[in-house]
Amino acid sequence: MEHCDGEIPIKRPNLPDGGDDGGGGGGGGSEDRLSALPDDVLIEILLKLLDAAVAARTSVLSRRWRRLWRLLPGLYFPSGSGNDPQRIRLALAAHEAPTFRNLEVRVLDGTPDSVASWLPFAARRLSGGLCLINSLTRNGSEDMAGERGAFELPCFQSATSIFLSLGYIGLAVPSSGVFARLTELELNRITVHGACTLGDAVSSPCCPVLQNLVISDSCHLGNFTIHSESLLEMKLMYLRGLQQLTVMAPALKLLDVRNCFAPDFLSYNQPVVSISAPQLLTLLWRDFYDPRFMQLGKMENLEWLGTYPLMVYGQDEYKILNSFCTRLLQRFELIQNLILMLVYRPEDLTNQHYLMEQHITRLPYITFMVMDIVASGHSFGACSFHVLRMCTSLRKLSLTVGVTTIPVEEETVCPSSCACHQPPNWKTDELVLSCLREVEIHNLRGTEHEAALVKRLFDWATVLEEVTITLHCSVATNVAKEFCQRLQSFSRPGIRMEGSHFS
Structure with missing residues (x-):
């Protein structure tokens, strides 16, 4: 051992056989300057080792080091x-401090x-x-x-x-x-x-000050009932076998539920939910929702709502999945901020039905929308137009393309005959977004249908003031600059455009 953190040299004393340096002295004219440091400084050095066993082995350096690792605040x-x-x-038994702050195993x-x-x-x-x-x-x-x-x-x-x-x-x-x-x-x-x-x-009786609870990728919960006076945030994700959820949490601010319920459409054994969280600010319900079995209680302070993803194209069986989203949206007349995900299947859509006009006919009154589109290489102008024409009160729009785990190289550009180009009314119909002042668009690939949608947004947003564009990291620099110059040509005086390739 010759260096610690690359700064303080350590010179091991010359010890006689079976001897010890006595904790900081120097046999044979050598000097152990490191061991002369105060305990708190040496403990900070041992913390850098990030391994309790390695820290314990430093006891061989000298008597001075033998008990230092036992004083570490964490193992x-x-x-x-x-x-x-x-x-x-x-190691736990040998640790000398009455308590230790952290333990990671x-x-x-x-x-x-x-x-x-x-x-x-x-x-x-x-x-x-x-x-x-x-x-x-x-x-x-x-x-x-x-x-x-x-x-x-x-x-x-x-x-x-x-x-x-x-x-x-x-x-x-x-x-x-x-x-x-x-x-x-x-x-x-x-x-x-x-x-x-x-x-x-x-x-509360067992966890009186619990504030944040996360349960994920687990099973056999069966009926989950929690009564907590202190809970502020709760996330339940991918819980297999959850049949009943009851939450009584008067201080809860955020509730995130996703992929926990598996409805049995062939029987009456439906999951049952009862939520009482009157101070809730954010509800992210990316799961089965049926108001006949699920009572969400009063949420008069709700500011953010996130829903189950909507399938843009598909067969009739997707009506059931889309109803999880639409039923939840129908529950609210007013919501400040809405998070909506629109999903395209990655395969050819030639034999698929356009579902947006059938399944989403009304949105709450909103002022800010976060719209995530998993496009899988398809054109998404039609679905964007359909959503935006139902929220003319919108003041800010954040649109992100390709929120998916599918690698970019696996996404293919769809053919001109693909159903995603239908219906074409978004290219010609008029729409006035007279309140929209700020737009963010992220993860663009520089495609023709992306440029067409941005152009239409400039036409629709009559009082637009600020536009922020970011491109996907896979887009070549020269392509990105050319694409951004094209987007600038759609702009009007008074609109500020920002992005890494706008200059």
């Missing part, structure tokens, strides 16, 4: 050392028994954040949960944040105890076990 066990529960347990293919062997000890001494990540070396799913078993989460009375990503290890929540200081809880890839429900464990 980190990467995958190599995190798979040894004995090492974790011994990463394991590979961990088992319930290996986690349960050290977690209760950590629960008694942790005063800050816990991060436990179990990564799988083979494809894992909730189907493996039964064979992998479960462990009970101990009560962390002093922890302030907990993040668990368990690789579908079964998790049983404690039936007693109070997480008195817990403000943030995130559970990922868990399988719920035990008699005590997860909803009871995260409600």
